[in-house]
Amino acid sequence: MKMATEIFVPQITDICDEGNICVEGLNVFYGDRQALKDINITLPAKKITAIIGPSGCGKTTLLKCFNRLIDSIDGTKVTGKVMLNGEDIFDPHADVIKIRKKMGLLSQRPYPLPMSIFDNVAYGPRIHGIRKKSELNQIVEYYLKEASLWDEVKDRLNTPASGLSIGQQQRLCLARGLAVKPEIILGDEPTSALDPISSAHIEQKFVEFKNKYTIVMVTHILRQAIRIADYIIFMYLGEIIEHGPAYQVLENPKDKRTSDYIKGIIS
Numbered sequence: 001m002k003m004a005t006e007i008f009v010p011q012i013t014d015i016c017d018e019g020n021i022c023v024e025g026l027n028v029f030y031g032d033r034q035a036l037k038d039i040n041i042t043l044p045a046k047k048i049t050a051i052i053g054p055s056g057c058g059k060t061t062l063l064k065c066f067n068r069l070i071d072s073i074d075g076t077k078v079t080g081k082v083m084l085n086g087e088d089i090f091d092p093h094a095d096v097i098k099i100r101k102k103m104g105l106l107s108q109r110p111y112p113l114p115m116s117i118f119d120n121v122a123y124g125p126r127i128h129g130i131r132k133k134s135e136l137n138q139i140v141e142y143y144l145k146e147a148s149l150w151d152e153v154k155d156r157l158n159t160p161a162s163g164l165s166i167g168q169q170q171r172l173c174l175a176r177g178l179a180v181k182p183e184i185i186l187g188d189e190p191t192s193a194l195d196p197i198s199s200a201h202i203e204q205k206f207v208e209f210k211n212k213y214t215i216v217m218v219t220h221i222l223r224q225a226i227r228i229a230d231y232i233i234f235m236y237l238g239e240i241i242e243h244g245p246a247y248q249v250l251e252n253p254k255d256k257r258t259s260d261y262i263k264g265i266i267s
């Protein structure tokens with residue numbers, strides 16, 4: 001099995017500093033139904049963490065806790081903490097806008113804004129008060145290059161984003177997310193709607209970015225986790241069954257449910 005190049009041995013620590021995401025006793029209910037059960041995990045900063053597990057096991061729910069998108073779903077109840085840089089993002093006094101600004105999100109399907117390619121990338125910087133055209137030009141070019149899209153769109157920046165292919169749209173969403181300078185990139189199966197070349201683009205970007213950002217990616221593609229993850233969380237029926245450095249979880253799983261999932265006996 002070819003693993004992500006860098007072998008990563010995490011510090012086992014309860015200390016929630018240096019950008020680690022520390023989840024403590026997290027429970028999530030949709031109405032009466034419990035989707036996450038007593039989740040305790042520290043996700044390492046500036047690494048790629050892959051959340052894997054069968055459909056319906058709670059991967060998306062966990063990801064939605066990190067940017068508090070979970071709040072926007074009616075009837076949800078959350079208990080427990082998610083600590084980031086010493087602050088509980090579920091604290092009733094937490095600033096949700098500030099939290100979301102730290103997180104870039106790539107969904108299963110790209111959702112470009114109904115405006116031009118240029119305006120999509122300039123959207124966040126404009127909200128943050130940048131108005132000068134020359135400055136916006138520089139920002140848009142920089143982030144489109146960061147997302148490996150510049151060469152394909154530089155001659156049509158003022159055309160609607162909807163004219164791009166799905167794979168290009170996902171890279172545009174990446175550029176738009178990066179332009180607000182997040183600390184964390186969240187991906188919920190971000191390549192599942194893409195063709196293989198566009199998927200490879202996104203994977204390659206994640207690997208390039210991991211020294212700059214903490215990346216947390218839900219994937220149902222085990223081979224993708226093998227290719228790019230440093231750290232793996234295996235979930236099953238709302239619980240974390242196993243977590244650790246990717247090589248350890250994938251090559252030497254401790255729990256039978258993990259090994260059955262990896263072998264494809266459960267899916």
Ligand SMILES: Nc1ncnc2c1ncn2[C@@H]1O[C@H](COP(=O)(O)OP(=O)(O)O)[C@@H](O)[C@H]1O
Pocket residue numbers: 030033035053054055056057058059060061062073
């Ligand atoms: N908005 C919702 N309302 C009610 N139940 C939900 C909602 N979203 C997810 N669930 C349930 O919560 C569980 C976990 O879902 P989800 O986090 O989407 O799993 P995964 O991403 O691993 O497929 C599933 O049983 C799912 O049916």
Ligand SMILES: [Mg+2]
Pocket residue numbers: 059060061218
């Ligand atoms: Mg999901």
